[in-house]
Amino acid sequence: MSIKLNDPASRGVSKPTLRRLPVYLNYLKTQAEAGKTNISATAVATALGLNEVQVRKDLSAASKSGGRPKVGYCIAKLTADLEEFLGYQNTKAAILVGVGHLGAALLSFQGFQDCGMRIAAAFDNDPEKIGTEISGIRVYNIQDLPHICKLIHVHIGIITTKPEQAQNVCNTMMEGGIRAIWNFSTAHLDTPESMIVHNENLAVSLAMISHDLEQVIQQEQRKEE
Amino acid sequence: MSIKLNDPASRGVSKPTLRRLPVYLNYLKTQAEAGKTNISATAVATALGLNEVQVRKDLSAASKSGGRPKVGYCIAKLTADLEEFLGYQNTKAAILVGVGHLGAALLSFQGFQDCGMRIAAAFDNDPEKIGTEISGIRVYNIQDLPHICKLIHVHIGIITTKPEQAQNVCNTMMEGGIRAIWNFSTAHLDTPESMIVHNENLAVSLAMISHDLEQVIQQEQRKEE
DNA sequence: TAGATTGTTAATCGATTAACAATC
DNA sequence: TAGATTGTTAATCGATTAACAATC
Numbered sequence: 486m487s488i489k490l491n492d493p494a495s496r497g498v499s500k501p502t503l504r505r506l507p508v509y510l511n512y513l514k515t516q517a518e519a520g521k522t523n524i525s526a527t528a529v530a531t532a533l534g535l536n537e538v539q540v541r542k543d544l545s546a547a548s549k550s551g552g553r554p555k556v557g558y559c560i561a562k563l564t565a566d567l568e569e570f571l572g573y574q575n576t577k578a579a580i581l582v583g584v585g586h587l588g589a590a591l592l593s594f595q596g597f598q599d600c601g602m603r604i605a606a607a608f609d610n611d612p613e614k615i616g617t618e619i620s621g622i623r624v625y626n627i628q629d630l631p632h633i634c635k636l637i638h639v640h641i642g643i644i645t646t647k648p649e650q651a652q653n654v655c656n657t658m659m660e661g662g663i664r665a666i667w668n669f670s671t672a673h674l675d676t677p678e679s680m681i682v683h684n685e686n687l688a689v690s691l692a693m694i695s696h697d698l699e700q701v702i703q704q705e706q707r708k709e710e
Numbered sequence: 711m712s713i714k715l716n717d718p719a720s721r722g723v724s725k726p727t728l729r730r731l732p733v734y735l736n737y738l739k740t741q742a743e744a745g746k747t748n749i750s751a752t753a754v755a756t757a758l759g760l761n762e763v764q765v766r767k768d769l770s771a772a773s774k775s776g777g778r779p780k781v782g783y784c785i786a787k788l789t790a791d792l793e794e795f796l797g798y799q800n801t802k803a804a805i806l807v808g809v810g811h812l813g814a815a816l817l818s819f820q821g822f823q824d825c826g827m828r829i830a831a832a833f834d835n836d837p838e839k840i841g842t843e844i845s846g847i848r849v850y851n852i853q854d855l856p857h858i859c860k861l862i863h864v865h866i867g868i869i870t871t872k873p874e875q876a877q878n879v880c881n882t883m884m885e886g887g888i889r890a891i892w893n894f895s896t897a898h899l900d901t902p903e904s905m906i907v908h909n910e911n912l913a914v915s916l917a918m919i920s921h922d923l924e925q926v927i928q929q930e931q932r933k934e935e
Numbered sequence: 936t937a938g939a940t941t942g943t944t945a946a947t948c949g950a951t952t953a954a955c956a957a958t959c
Numbered sequence: 960t961a962g963a964t965t966g967t968t969a970a971t972c973g974a975t976t977a978a979c980a981a982t983c
Binding site: 750751752763766767769770776777778779780781782783 | 938939940941942943
């Protein structure tokens with residue numbers, strides 16, 4: 486295997502850059518709504534608290550139209566460029582397994598459409614839930630997953646089950662031809678290298694917040710002395 | 711200001727390391743449940759698909775008891791060390807604003823306790839929601855936020871409102887003495903440098919998944935030629 | 936002792952930032 | 960023209976990985 490999988494660098498942007506692009510996109514939308522038509526990389530950097538060279542580099546990597554000296558970027562064009570780069574145009578179907586509190590919340594979340602994703606079906610093993618609909622999305626029996634997946638040509642699988650069930654669900658998803666897994670459970674998934682796995686681990690975020698918080702508080706106590 | 715805020719390096723671990731620690735911790739728990747008493751950094755690295763030197767460095771930075779050559783780490787001790795390092799012992803109170811689908815899901819989430827966080831109160835501006843309880847957590851009027859915050863000595867604020875309301879909520883939280891914000895809205899928050907802000911942006915995750923997926927699919931098509 | 940494993944010091948790699956030339 | 964801004968090339972910084980010495 487010559488090209489590393491999971492490596493966005495193959496299309497010229499680093500992972501950190503890729504992470505920042507949606508943030509720029511979001512900011513551009515607020516500025517467009519505020520009635521602005523042009524914006525400079527400098528202004529974006531200042532507003533978001535980032536280094537301006539970094540922003541410029543990011544934008545020039547993802548935008549094909551580019552900006553003009555003294556004028557900056559046309560917000561409408563840049564927005565379109567970023568959306569194209571991020572693939573927001575061609576909507577990708579996804580399935581979700583585990584219709585608990587979090588699963589149901591994601592099914593009801595309206596923001597995915599704008600990012601080019603649509604949850605086509607949900608799955609659970611609870612007979613009470615099977616056959617119901619949440620925000621217009623039908624909940625199917627988990628056993629039907631491989632069959633239904635192949636039917637609707639879906640590549641993305643979202644796991645919102647308990648950690649104990651996650652690996653099993655993951656295996657079932659692979660059977661159904663799922664290529665990328667968005668894992669909201671804490672479980673580490675064992676997958677072949679070709680599988681894309683993105684872990685959305687709340688414990689990780691919380692750890693960072695707690696740690697930073699402790700730093701700040703300790704620092705303050707030191708100051709008080 | 712001599713020491714950078716928001717910089718975990720001040721206690722000797724880099725941000726990437728800090729992100730991996732909860733992942734190790736989680737894996738250790740599964741191994742303890744499986745009846746193992748000792749584990750080597752090598753084994754952890756292999757299981758999680760990480761570089762073994764990286765794991766060893768991470769563990770030696772966060773563990774005070776350390777491992778023994780040929781034996782590895784005592785899982786129980788290492789677990790305790792990591793939990794202490796991450797501050798899971800002393801439970802931190804948090805408040806949540808925005809009791810929609812996602813907010814309610816977080817209120818019902820049982821996993822926070824294990825990570826040293828407890829949501830003490832929730833807030834909303836919807837009269838239908840104010841006064842109700844979700845998983846035993848009372849929903850208060852957003853107007854009472856500053857007052858209640860000062861009363862219960864809380865440092866962490868969780869924002870699960872619509873993006874339009876996020877900045878306002880953020881300001882109210884600062885009034886109430888909140889020091890760290892866990893922002894689940896897409897809005898970029900404008901805060902003083904001393905404020906800790908952690909953005910949990912689903913669009914960012916989705917962008918990474920879509921991008922990786924596109925890479926893999928394009929690569930396959932190239933192969934088919 | 937031999938070998939597995941730890942923990943550290945040095946080399947490499949990649950991302951950020953600084954400096955600069957180009958241009959409207 | 961002058962100045963703001965773009966986009967790129969070079970320097971710096973930090974994290975990962977490799978090499979190695981220590982130890983049970």
